[in-house]
Amino acid sequence: DGETVITADMVDSLIKRHAPMCMRNLHEQLEEKHHLRHYARLQYNLFLKELGLPIEEALIFWRRSFSGITDDKFNKEYRYNIRHGYGLEGRRLNYPAKSxxxxxxxxxxxxxxxxxxxxxxxxxxxxxxxxxxxxxxxxxxxxxxxxxxxxxxxxxxxxxxxxxxxxxxxxxxxxxxxxxxxxxxxxxxxxxxxxxxxx
Ligand code: SF4
Structure with a gap:
């Protein structure tokens, strides 16, 4: 049902069990490289948003996944981007996940x-x-x-x-x-x- 709250800790097993190959691939690349480039982040972030991952949990998930960088770098270069996908920055648009x-x-x-x-x-x-x-x-x-x-x-x-x-x-x-x-x-x-x- 739509009531289930998805947390950062649940993402890994949900993706591995239920996601289509495009998202599973992004997830595994992220695990391996601790980084994803712009369009990959965009595709995955909007997918996770539409799955029901709340912004607070999304920030935890992405911060943990980008494990090779400092908090400072994460906050400067990625935090805005992730929040932007959730319509919380800039023009505050509610971007749909990509079909x-x-x-x-x-x-x-x-x-x-x-x-x-x-x-x-x-x-x-x-x-x-x-x-x-x-x-x-x-x-x-x-x-x-x-x-x-x-x-x-x-x-x-x-x-x-x-x-x-x-x-x-x-x-x-x-x-x-x-x-x-x-x-x-x-x-x-x-x-x-x-x-x-x-x-
Ligand atoms: Fe499947 Fe569509 Fe993802 Fe391609 S983009 S792997 S067709 S869900």
Whole structure:
């Protein structure tokens, strides 16, 4: 239900269990490098905001994650940015989390970047190794995803991944997010996964 308060401590396990690959990738890059570049922070911050992570908890989460820098540097360079995403600075706009369409088409990632959609922006080799590493998908399971991606049907690949990783919870092939919808927004993916686990 919408009443659950999400805390900084919950982010890691929620992301690893329920987030789509784009956000899981950002989370893991952040864990590994203790840093994310601008567009990656933007994509992840707005996703976490829409998940229901309150600003106080978001600041705790990001401060902890950027563990290689001083409080002073964090406050000067990142705090404003995170609060800005929550509509608390500058023009105080309530920025929505990015949809798949926006992630797929806007602000294309360069080689140093981690934002974007893995189905579109990873090489086939990297995509395949991420699918094995994070989701233990067999070669057969992967080949369906990889062939959809090859035809440019990125959201089909992502939807199939949801079906495969939620099959134990009763989601069948062709059922999409369990309700016939295919993936069009990272937050909808997350919400459907979380609600399936809590049923
Ligand atoms: Fe994320 Fe959408 Fe790509 Fe899935 S299709 S990984 S939800 S951007």
């Amino acid at each position: 798949c369409a926006r992630i797929l088409t806007q602000d294309q990632p360069g080689p140093q970047d981690n934002h974007g959609c893995p189905f579109r922006h990873f090489s086939p080799q990297n995509l395949s190794s991420a699918l094995s590493r994070h989701y233990s998908l067999s070669v057969n399971e992967q080949s369906e995803i990889l062939s959809a991606v090859k035809q440019g049907h990125y959201h089909v690949g992502c939807t199939r991944l949801f079906e495969l990783t939620h099959s134990k919870l009763g989601v069948k092939k062709g059922e999409g997010l369990g309700n016939g919808e295919s993936v069009s927004h990272p937050n909808r993916y997350f919400e459907r996964s979380w609600s399936k686990f809590r049923q």
